[in-house]
Amino acid sequence: MIIGCLISGRGSNLEAILRAIERGTLTASVRIVISNRPDVPGLHHATSRAIETAVVRPADYADREDYDRALAQRLRTAGVDTVVLAGFDRIVTSALLHQFPNRVVNIHPALLPAFPGLHAQRQALQHGARITGVTVHLVDEQVDHGPILGQIAVAVREDDTEATLAARILEEEHRLFPAVLQRMADGRLHIDGRRVQGGLP
Ligand code: GAR
Numbered sequence: 030m031i032i033g034c035l036i037s038g039r040g041s042n043l044e045a046i047l048r049a050i051e052r053g054t055l056t057a058s059v060r061i062v063i064s065n066r067p068d069v070p071g072l073h074h075a076t077s078r079a080i081e082t083a084v085v086r087p088a089d090y091a092d093r094e095d096y097d098r099a100l101a102q103r104l105r106t107a108g109v110d111t112v113v114l115a116g117f118d119r120i121v122t123s124a125l126l127h128q129f130p131n132r133v134v135n136i137h138p139a140l141l142p143a144f145p146g147l148h149a150q151r152q153a154l155q156h157g158a159r160i161t162g163v164t165v166h167l168v169d170e171q172v173d174h175g176p177i178l179g180q181i182a183v184a185v186r187e188d189d190t191e192a193t194l195a196a197r198i199l200e201e202e203h204r205l206f207p208a209v210l211q212r213m214a215d216g217r218l219h220i221d222g223r224r225v226q227g228g229l230p
Contacts, residue, residue, distance in 0.1 A: 030056070030057040030058075030110060030111050030210070030213060030214040031057070031058060031060050031107075031108050031109050031110045031111065032046070032057050032058065032059045032060065032109065032111050032112075032113050032210070033059070033060060033061045033062075033063065033103075033104040033107055033109035033111070033112050033113070034046070034059055034061070034062045034063070034075075034112075034113045034114075034115050035062075035063050035064075035065075035100070035112065035113070035114050035115065035117040036062060036063070036064050036069065036071040036072070036115050036116055036117055037064060037065055037066055037069065037071075037116055037117050037118040037119070038066070038069050038070070038071055038116055038118070039069070039070055039071055039116065040062075040069065040070060040071020040072070040073075040074050040115065040116065041071075041116075041199065041202075041203065042115040042116055042136055042202055042203065042206050043059075043062060043071055043074050043075070043115045043116075044071075044074045045202070045203035045204075045206060045207060046059065046113065046115065046206060046207050046210065047059060047074060047075075047078065047080075048207075049207030049210075049211075050207075054207060054211065055207045055210055055211050055214065056211065056214050056215075057111075057210060057211075057214050059075070059080055060080070060081065060107045060108055060109055061080070061081045061082070061083065061103065061104065061107035061109060062074075062075035062080055062081070062082045062083075063082070063083045063084070063085055063100060063103060063104070064082070064083075064084050064085075065084075065085060065086065065087055065117070065118070065119055066084070066086075067084045067086070071115075071116070072084075081107060083103055085099055085100060085103065087119070093119075093120070093122050093124075094122050094123075094124040095124075096119075097121055097122045097124035097125035098124045098125075100121075100125055101124065101125050101128040101129070104128075104129070105128065109129075110129075110132060111129070111132045111133075111134065111210075111213065112125070112129050112132060112133040112134070113134050113206075113210070114133065114134065114135040114136070114168065115136065115206070116136075117135075120172055121133065121168060122170070123170055126168060126169065126170065131167055131220055133167065133168040134165060134166070134167060134168065134178065134209070134210070134213070135165070135166055135167075135168045135173070135175075136163065136164070136165050136202055136205070136206050137149060137163070137164045137165075137166065137173050138150055138161075138163055138195065138198045138199070138202065139152070139153060139161050139162065139163070139164065140160070140161055140162040140163075140164060140180055140182060141164040141166060141173055141174075141177060141180075142173075142174075143158070143161070144156070144158075144161065145172055145173035145174070146172060146173065148191075149161075150191050150194045150195045150198060151191045153185060153194065154185065154189060154190075154191060154194060158185055159184065159185055160182050160183070160184055160185065161182070161183055161185055161194070161198065162180055162181050162182040162183045162198065162201065163180065163181050163183070163198055163201045163202045163205055164177055164179070164180045165177075165178045165179045165180075165205055165206055165209040165229075166178055167220070176220055176222075176223050176224070176225050177223075177225060177228065178209045178212070178213075178218060178225055178228045178229070179205050179208065179209040179212075179228050179229035179230070180205075180229070180230070181201040181204070181205050181229075181230070183197050183198050183201055205229065208229055209228070209229055212227055212228065212229065
């Protein structure tokens, strides 16, 4: 499986994926890492391993579709077959999705369909949820919506702040994302509408 990663910032999920590959628990390679923002820390996880990086700035494109066509072009040129959104803070359109059908994967820090969109951990706290977690899912045209490939629950503690809750969820993100990608690499995931056979747990 040849992965292209899209990031916007810290890149800790990218780092978890790269470490899983180095440990041999994920049989894949990351061929290119693209950020929509310049100089983000996540890019260093790639450059320090001599993985190709690119910054593709939305301001240089007329609209979302135009931008996504440029992303798809870069990913295709790099030989990517699977696109991993690892903390990518943009909505992607069919201009990208049609190029990689059922091969664009996202991670979200909540148990979807609860708390989609921004600040999922804050939403969970404000709602008074006792359980939240992490979801890895295929991306479709709606935000945080596509078929669910894997989830892990995380209990909310009464003394949690947004930061402490996000940190515990992040630990599970780093476990779940490489594990789900390995299932994809093994061809063990079978998509039937919204239902997925072979997902996690
Ligand atoms: C992660 O918590 C990820 O789940 C979240 O952004 C963070 C990125 O961290 N993504 C979303 O909220 C997408 N809706 P990272 O850059 O360290 O991987």
